[in-house]
Amino acid sequence: MNRREVLMGTAGAAATLLAAKGTFAADKDDDDHHDHAMMECAEECQECEAECLMCSSHCLEEATKGDKGHATCMQHCLDCAGMCQTCATVMSRGGPYSHTVAKVCAEICDRCAEQCEKFKDDKHCTQCAKVCRDCAKECRKMTTA
Numbered sequence: 515m516n517r518r519e520v521l522m523g524t525a526g527a528a529a530t531l532l533a534a535k536g537t538f539a540a541d542k543d544d545d546d547h548h549d550h551a552m553m554e555c556a557e558e559c560q561e562c563e564a565e566c567l568m569c570s571s572h573c574l575e576e577a578t579k580g581d582k583g584h585a586t587c588m589q590h591c592l593d594c595a596g597m598c599q600t601c602a603t604v605m606s607r608g609g610p611y612s613h614t615v616a617k618v619c620a621e622i623c624d625r626c627a628e629q630c631e632k633f634k635d636d637k638h639c640t641q642c643a644k645v646c647r648d649c650a651k652e653c654r655k656m657t658t659a
Contacts (some may be wrong), residue, residue, distance in 0.1 A: 565593075601653065623649045630642045
């Protein structure tokens with residue numbers, strides 16, 4: 515799976531984000547800080563989803579060469595990508611479970627980063643770990659907004 519396919523896969527979530535920006539802007543009485551935190555979280559989750567999908571493709575290649583560690587990493591990346599997609603969607607809608615979803619997403623991103631960090635000499639995994647850590651940080655901000 516190349517970068518273009520990953521980005522095309524997240525186009526639906528991006529459209530939802532654009533629609534949500536109009537919703538957030540129309541409701542001026544809401545806490546602007548909270549809305550901003552939701553949008554930042556959604557954007558970070560989209561980036562993390564794309565990175566995890568790219569890393570999972572790389573890990574699949576390594577796993578087919580016999581590296582069982584990368585097979586485990588691939589599973590974590592796929593689950594993290596799925597959770598990030600869900601989180602971005604809930605945040606962009608301003609859903610009532612935003613805080614709960616963000617908390618779970620942060621935990622999953624941290625666990626995915628831990629798996630990726632096991633491969634210190636692998637540029638795909640180290641980049642994925644960084645993006646996962648950034649996403650977890652943004653999700654935690656959302657839980658306190």
